[in-house]
Amino acid sequence: MTNEPAPRKRRRRHAGPSALREQRRAAARHRAHAPGTGKALAKQAGSSKALEKGAKSGRSLIIACGALARDILFLIRQHRDHIDLHCLPAEWHNTPQRIPEGVRARIRQAKEEGYARIFVAYGDCGTGGALDAVLGEEGGISRLPGPHCYAFYTGVENFMRHLERDARSYFLTDYLVRHFDSLIVKGLKLDTHPELIETCFGNYDTLVHLAQDDDPALERKAQEAARFLNLAYERRYVGHGDLATAIERFAGETSSKAEE
Amino acid sequence: MSDAEEDDLDLRELDDDELVEQIQDDLYDGLKDEVVEGVEILLERGWKPYDIMTKALVGGMDIVGKDFGDGILFVPEVLLSANAMKAAMDVLRPLLAETGAERIGTMVIGTVKGDIHDIGKNIVAMMMEGAGFDVINLGINVDADQFITAVKEHKPDILGMSALLTTTMPYMKTVIEALAEEGLRDDVVVLVGGAPLNADFGKAIGADAYCKDAAEAVQTAKAFMQRRHNRRASA
Numbered sequence: 001m002t003n004e005p006a007p008r009k010r011r012r013r014h015a016g017p018s019a020l021r022e023q024r025r026a027a028a029r030h031r032a033h034a035p036g037t038g039k040a041l042a043k044q045a046g047s048s049k050a051l052e053k054g055a056k057s058g059r060s061l062i063i064a065c066g067a068l069a070r071d072i073l074f075l076i077r078q079h080r081d082h083i084d085l086h087c088l089p090a091e092w093h094n095t096p097q098r099i100p101e102g103v104r105a106r107i108r109q110a111k112e113e114g115y116a117r118i119f120v121a122y123g124d125c126g127t128g129g130a131l132d133a134v135l136g137e138e139g140g141i142s143r144l145p146g147p148h149c150y151a152f153y154t155g156v157e158n159f160m161r162h163l164e165r166d167a168r169s170y171f172l173t174d175y176l177v178r179h180f181d182s183l184i185v186k187g188l189k190l191d192t193h194p195e196l197i198e199t200c201f202g203n204y205d206t207l208v209h210l211a212q213d214d215d216p217a218l219e220r221k222a223q224e225a226a227r228f229l230n231l232a233y234e235r236r237y238v239g240h241g242d243l244a245t246a247i248e249r250f251a252g253e254t255s256s257k258a259e260e
Numbered sequence: 261m262s263d264a265e266e267d268d269l270d271l272r273e274l275d276d277d278e279l280v281e282q283i284q285d286d287l288y289d290g291l292k293d294e295v296v297e298g299v300e301i302l303l304e305r306g307w308k309p310y311d312i313m314t315k316a317l318v319g320g321m322d323i324v325g326k327d328f329g330d331g332i333l334f335v336p337e338v339l340l341s342a343n344a345m346k347a348a349m350d351v352l353r354p355l356l357a358e359t360g361a362e363r364i365g366t367m368v369i370g371t372v373k374g375d376i377h378d379i380g381k382n383i384v385a386m387m388m389e390g391a392g393f394d395v396i397n398l399g400i401n402v403d404a405d406q407f408i409t410a411v412k413e414h415k416p417d418i419l420g421m422s423a424l425l426t427t428t429m430p431y432m433k434t435v436i437e438a439l440a441e442e443g444l445r446d447d448v449v450v451l452v453g454g455a456p457l458n459a460d461f462g463k464a465i466g467a468d469a470y471c472k473d474a475a476e477a478v479q480t481a482k483a484f485m486q487r488r489h490n491r492r493a494s495a
Binding site: 094095096097098124126127128129130147160163164167168187188189193195196199200203204 | 337
């Protein structure tokens with residue numbers, strides 16, 4: 001027996017040190033062309049899979065973040081005769097740099113399909129004005145007011161008034177509570193690397209659930225999320241806020257156009 | 261990964277070049293303990309802390325930064341890599357001070373008032389430190405008075421400001437105006453960064469440059485230091 005400690009053993013990839021990088025690059029290429037991404041939509045817009053030119057002539061389209069689908073479908077339920085909804089991947093919430101070109105591709109496809117009016121149901125959503133630049137370049141298309149969904153669900157004016165009070169608040173809408181495990185826990189790898197909870201959420205003190213519905217099950221889930229992130233919990237019922245105002249206005253405008 | 265693709269490895273069996281490459285690979289994979297072990301082995305072999313920092317760690321993080329920019333890596337992977345680098349820097353930092361490694365400048369950095377997001381800012385701080393800057397990290401929610409006080413106290417070459425929110429980024433202009441009022445604006449190079457910013461915004465608020473990521477911040481800071489050095493040499 002020897003007093004010398006055994007050398008530490010560790011795993012190493014046989015394929016060489018760069019193997020994982022190559023795997024990830026391949027995955028990124030795959031993601032870039034996966035359904036629902038900007039490049040895939042652009043390709044689809046010019047392919048036989050796209051609807052025939054003019055197929056949607058005279059109708060109106062809302063291009064929305066997938067996180068808003070449920071609420072927008074509720075808000076346009078009386079207007080489905082002339083408004084369509086197309087949602088882009090909600091997981092772009094975590095990669096906002098993908099939003100502007102993804103939205104542009106869908107707008108161009110919609111124009112080819114003959115949509116008479118288009119509305120974009122996104123806030124700035126962390127694009128730093130890049131989405132607004134795209135909307136300007138595509139003919140001055142309107143979007144939801146404010147920087148992000150937390151603001152327009154709360155009501156932008158109200159949200160902006162309380163910025164200082166809420167500086168340490170981490171917001172979840174009903175959608176984000178519903179998909180907390182997939183988007184936040186797995187999306188940020190908090191399940192396999194719990195040390196990232198402190199890195200990502202250590203500066204927050206409260207999880208604020210901006211509720212759209214009165215749903216006790218969802219409320220319990222939000223409370224569990226707060227516990228998981230080591231944050232205090234607060235629930236604010238905000239309903240649909242400025243989202244309702246904007247969608248109802250678009251529905252009203254397009255309804256009168258459709259009747260003309 | 262299947263067993264056929266991997267085997268056990270003793271880092272001590274690797275020669276220096278292989279070990280540096282392995283440290284970079286482990287950094288890429290966010291393997292904190294392995295990165296620290298690799299750094300300790302290089303120290304035992306007589307490597308200078310500065311060389312370990314620049315060749316193994318900064319070199320590795322440059323790859324991480326590039327792949328993040330290219331959409332190959334995402335936030336969690338970058339955070340794990342950054343945590344691994346931080347652990348390695350904790351080993352090297354006292355040794356760097358002890359060996360009097362050359363420092364190329366000083367930076368004061370902080371996340372502006374009203375904003376508590378510091379992940380990107382902390383990565384910039386770490387990479388600047390790795391590039392040879394002394395970094396005074398003021399933390400989050402830093403107001404203009406705190407920035408001014410730090411500039412007066414530390415006389416930095418570079419002042420870095422970060423913001424993640426569109427609602428807080430305008431505060432950077434307030435800080436730049438406060439620097440001007442105090443007659444300090446020309447003493448520091450102001451770099452700004454954060455997800456919602458862009459070059460036009462940086463220009464509009466009177467910053468010297470906008471940096472899209474940590475690697476660009478390091479390059480920009482070094483370029484400004486070189487220009488300053490050249491000006492002084494020709495004066």
